[in-house]
Amino acid sequence: MLSHTGMLSHADKLAWLVEAERMARMGSFAFDVARGVGYGSPLLMEWFAQGQDEIVVDDLHQLLNALHPDDRAAAEKCYTEVVADPGGLTRSVQIRDQSGEHIYLCNVRAEHGPDGRLARLLGTVQDVTEQRTLEWKLRDEQQRVVDAQQLARLGTWEWDPGSGRTRFSDLLYELTGRNRAETTTYHGYLERVPADERRRVHRIWQGLRRDRQPVEFEHRYVRLDGSVRVWRMHGAERHDIAGRPRLLGTVQDVTEEHAAQSRLRRFIDLCELAPVGVGLFDQEERLVHANPALCRLLGHSPEQLRGMTTEAISEPGEQNRWSLPDAARGSGTAPAPRRWLRRRDGDSVYCELHSTESVQDDGTRFWLVVFQDVTEPFRTAEILRHQATHDELTGLPNHTAVKAALGDLLASAGADRVAVFLCDIDNFKRINNSLGHDAGDELLVALARRLESRLPRECTPARLSGDDFLVVCSDIDAAGGVESLARTMSGLLSTAVPVHGQLIKVSVSIGAAMRHDPLTTGGDLLRFADAALSEAKRQGSGRLSLAGPALRDAANQQVHLEGELRKALQDGELEMHYQPVVSDDGTIVTVESLLRWPHPERGMLRPGAFMPIAEQGGMLRDLDLWVLRTCLREAADWPLARGAPVRIAVNLSALVPGDPGFVDTVREAITDSGIAPSRVILELVETALVDLPDRSRQAMDELTRYGVRFSVDDFGTGYSSLARLKDLPAHTIKLDRRFVSGVVTDPADLAVAKAVADIAHAMRRRCVAEGVETATQFHVLRGIGVNGYQGWLFSYPLPARELLPLLRKGHLPVPTA
Structure with missing residues (x-):
């Protein structure tokens, strides 16, 4: 306010100054260092001194206590710099009050006295909280x-x-x-x-x-x-x-x-061109988009498919239900689910489902499902599964299916009522050899249909191999007992069957077995039935035998012997013996290999004692391979006989020309041994050459061109046609020992022997007689044109070490006339 003189009073000036400070939110202070007393403007005193008129401090730290702890170091640094500056420059520091809610900008300057000592501090403090915020x-x-x-x-x-x-x-x-x-x-x-x-x-x-x-x-x-x-x-x-x-x-x-959009466009194009069905489903599992392949797969247009659910496109049935989370499991390590889907025309397609869940930009979830049509692979697999468990000729369950069925039956209640019947057609080989395999197959199919249609419902017929049928009975009591059921089977199989326009009368031998203790397995029952069948056949045609304790013990011993034979084969405990074949003058031209088993308890066993066991145990092929490799390896270094190499004849029973890889197996054995192919003779029994398939003939021709020779063993015991024999690439025909033994005493045997020798000569083959034991037999056989002789008259079968001296000598003595 102006006074009457027109001048402002001191109080007015002070009041206006305080008001200006409040408007600028700026306070000021002066501090007398020597007296330790300071003055602060009213606003400043409100901020830091609770409205006091003066600031009285003993030292700097008392002044700093009014500040926020985090700012005290900066304030002390600023004070130190101001005090040390004699020029009186102004320095600034930003500080906060103790609460930290207010921020102030402090400008301070020092004044020194004439003596250079610090006299006072002057400064301003401005509230800059709003500006800083x-x-x-x-x-x-x-x-x-x-x-x-x-x-x-x-x-x-x-x-x-x-x-x-x-x-x-x-x-x-x-x-x-x-x-x-x-x-x-x-x-x-x-x-x-x-x-x-x-x-x-x-x-x-x-x-x-x-x-x-x-x-x-x-x-x-x-x-x-x-x-x-x-x-x-x-x-x-x-x-x-x-x-x-x-x-x-x-x-x-x-x-x-x-790039993502480009990939998406390529993905969409790929889906449209993909040969597999692709569908887009919403969260309610409704189809919102289908590519052309899915439309073709289900026979619908895109408009017809739109809105259809997974249930609507699936075949009905609880086991055929599926959901999109189910399909999503197929994208991991678990196999993808497969379901039958319904086409518009009523047909069904079997699809493998792969699904993944995704989220659109707006957060909407959807499912992408790939439908892979696996109908044909599934049906092929079903056919293969059926073929794996069923006989190709008759359609009956095979050995694999029988083992599985017996396992289930013996694990269920009533296992003590389970029985098996092994049926063998008597003299079935006679039908095959006389009428051919087609006739034999026709007979087996006819008998299989009779078993299928006329056996009690508790019985399941099966075909194991060849002419062996098996009947599994789940409840022998309900079927009328063992003997009654056996008579029923015998009546079905022992009958006259029209084959190739003529009636063929057959009979059957039956071996039966039942579970005799809880430890009996399906394999045991089959073994016991096989032992009973062998006993029935020993009694004659059309007989029945039930596996009792003695037969079971014998079967168990046979299993034990099978294990010993398998171990002997694996451990190399078998031996090869060799029997020379000589010409008219006694020169050794060929050596036949003969397998022996030096059993530790039973002594030296011949093939007749263990080959049936090997056949039953599925070891024949392994034995053939061992014999072939061993014989060729041992014969490779044999000395010459009278300047000529000696051939090695190897008998094969399971390894035959019709087998896949037969040629490669033989050639590999020859190469590994180092023997010349021209020294190798493979002996095949006559019965193995009946109706020889084309692939067998091709294999024999290929090996013949390689240098290997073939020999027909046991000729005269089978039913080979002369036309087939003429076409075979066989160099030698071996006359069976049963005819040799009677050439001196039985005119019929002599006639057969002479006929075989004449046939061999007519076909430009060599004729070798087996089992020559007397000088008379030798002279008679030589008189009818036999070219080679093998038997005890010349040498017993010998181990390799005893054979070598004979080979070095080169010949064996022959009886004089």
Whole structure:
């Protein structure tokens, strides 16, 4: 307020000054260092001294206690610098009160006395809380903008059309690959646009200058490092504070987005072209999209399929239900589920389902399902599964199916009522040999149909092999007992059957076995039935034998012997013996190999004692391989006999020319042993050569060209046709020993022997007689034209070490007339 003199009073001046401080939110202070007393303006005293008039402090630390603990060090540093400065410069420090809620900017200056000592401190304190809060918020907002731009790969730019100068944001410099120190111009930017897009881009920017309408477009940009990126551009015109127009906008790097869209387009194209069905389902498992392959698979149009559920496209039945989570399990290590789907025409397709769940940009979940048609593989697998468990000729269950069925029956209640019947057609080989295999097959099929249609319902017929039928009875009591059921089977199989236009009368031998203790397995029952069958056949045709304790013991012993034979084969405990074959003058021309088993308890066993066991145990092929390799290896180094190499004859029973890999097996054994192929003779029994398949003949021809020779063993015991014998690539025909033994006493045997020798000569084959034991037999056989002789008259079968001296000698003595 003005006084009457027109001048302000001291009080008015002070009041106005205090009000000005409050408006500026700034207080002031003066501190007399020597007295330790300070003065603060009213506002300052309100802030820090609870309204006192004076500030009385003993030392600096008392003054600092009024500040926030975190700011005391900075304040003390500022005080130290002010005190040490004799020039009286003003220094600033930012401080907070003890609560930390208010922020102050403190400016302080020191005054020194004439003696240079510190006299007083003067300063101001301004409340800058609001300014700092706004600054921090602005800085946070700016940082969020920068972070958002960084995450979105979004840069900003300004362009002055008049000068052509441009200004880039930090991120835009990063996107272009340029240095901030470089000058950027519109033309420099345009040069980095590929030539095929440059005209279009320039036209769009000129349109923005001309029309002043915002633009949005995309183009490629070549960075300085040569990499090509895709940019999405936005541009608009704005005016600055002075009203001058300026162009500004954003640049977003959308290269990855374009790549994803490109992949998506390729994926969609691939789905449309894919040969497998692809369907898109919503969360309710409704089909919203189907590719052409799925439409063809189900026989519907896309419109018809749209909206159909998984249940609607599936065949009815609880076991055929499926859901999209079920299908999703197929994408991991677990096998994909397979279900029958219903076509529009009523047919069914068997599909393997693969599914994955995904989420769209708006959060909507959907399922992508691939439908792989596996109908044909499934049906093929079913056929193969049926073939694996059923006999190809008769369609009856085979040995594999029987073992599985017996396992289930013996594990169930009533296992003590389970019985098996092994049926063998008597003299079945006679039918095959006389009428051919086609006739034999026709007979087996007819008998199989009789068993299928006329056995009690508790019985399941099966065919094991050859002419052996097996009947498994799940409840022998319900079927009438063992003997009654055996009579029924005998009546069905012992009958006259029309085959190839004529009635064939057959009979059957039957071996039966029942479970006798809880430890009996399905394999045991089959072994016991086989032992009973052998006993029945020993009694004659058309007999029945039930496996009792004695037969079971014998069968168990046979199993034990089978195990011993298997071990002997694995451990190399078998031996080869050799018997020479001589010519008329006693020269050794061939040596026949004969397998022996030196059993530790039973002594030296001949093949007749253990080959049936080997056959039953499935070891014949392994034995053949061992014999072939062993004989060839031992014979490779044999000495010459009278200057000529001695041939080795090897008997084969299971390894026959019709087997896959027969030629490779023989050639490999010859190569490994080092023997000349021309020294190898493979002996096959006559019965193995009846109805010889073409592939067997081809295998024999190939080995013959390689140098190997073949011999027909036991000739005269089978039913080979002469036409077949003439076509075989066999070099030798061996006369069976049963005819040799009677050539002296039985005119019929002599006639057969002479006929075989004549046939061999007519076909330009050699004829060798087996089992020659007397001089008379030798002279008679030589008189009818036999070329070679083998038997005890000349030598017993010998181990290899005893054979070598005979080979070195080269010949054996022959009886004189």
